[in-house]
Amino acid sequence: xxxxxxxxxxxxxxxxxIALSDGTSQWITSxxxxxxxxxxxxxxxxxxxxxxxxxxxxxxxxxxxIPLPARQPVRIVADSHARTPLTSKLMTSLNVGPVAIVTxxxxxxxxxxxxxxxxxxxxxxxxSVGEFLxxxxxxxxxxxxxxxxxxxxxxFVREGAVHELAWFRAPILIGGEGLSALGELGLDTLRxxxxxxxxxxxxxxxxxxxxxxxxxx
Numbered sequence: 001x002x003x004x005x006x007x008x009x010x011x012x013x014x015x016x017x018i019a020l021s022d023g024t025s026q027w028i029t030s031x032x033x034x035x036x037x038x039x040x041x042x043x044x045x046x047x048x049x050x051x052x053x054x055x056x057x058x059x060x061x062x063x064x065x066i067p068l069p070a071r072q073p074v075r076i077v078a079d080s081h082a083r084t085p086l087t088s089k090l091m092t093s094l095n096v097g098p099v100a101i102v103t104x105x106x107x108x109x110x111x112x113x114x115x116x117x118x119x120x121x122x123x124x125x126x127x128s129v130g131e132f133l134x135x136x137x138x139x140x141x142x143x144x145x146x147x148x149x150x151x152x153x154x155x156f157v158r159e160g161a162v163h164e165l166a167w168f169r170a171p172i173l174i175g176g177e178g179l180s181a182l183g184e185l186g187l188d189t190l191r192x193x194x195x196x197x198x199x200x201x202x203x204x205x206x207x208x209x210x211x212x213x214x215x216x217x
């Protein structure tokens with residue numbers, strides 16, 4: 001598709017849940033795991049989330065390592081209808097690092113006026129993964145850390161655009177009423193499921209970080 005390498009970061013319970021049924025998610029993993037996640041951000045050119053994550057959590061998405069990285073990753077929001085609030089932490093911290101709003105063609109002049117970049121990558125209804133990756137590559141981005149939400153993550157997996165998984169697991173069980181880490185993939189057979197090869201396991205206190213790469217077989 002492009003030369004961009006996408007790492008999907010997941011932070012879940014042992015049974016793959018990212019939140020309780022009411023959306024409560026802070027904090028599933030430990031502070032040490034969150035610090036490790038900031039190191040992952042610092043190691044990538046860009047961090048990508050969906051607008052649902054912005055509306056629910058109002059994240060800053062910067063890499064808050066010690067010491068701070070020399071350059072912050074580009075903070076990108078997949079936001080088909082330009083709903084990212086101008087009062088969000090992202091939009092009020094443009095002095096810290098760049099922000100790009102990826103729309104499907106919706107007018108986002110207020111975001112441009114506030115200082116964010118706006119990339120139009122879609123058909124008017126939803127952001128196109130392929131168009132987005134081509135635009136990101138044209139902007140000089142080579143690595144992306146995809147942090148969710150579940151529907152955006154699933155769309156990248158469906159397109160075969162995820163190369164690596166960085167999966168933080170906390171030693172808790174939430175149950176079937178919890179929110180899943182991944183949206184629907186539309187599989188009709190197990191043979192069509194993407195396979196992943198484990199390449200590393202890291203203990204972080206009681207949490208575990210497992211790293212997988214996409215298998216070509």
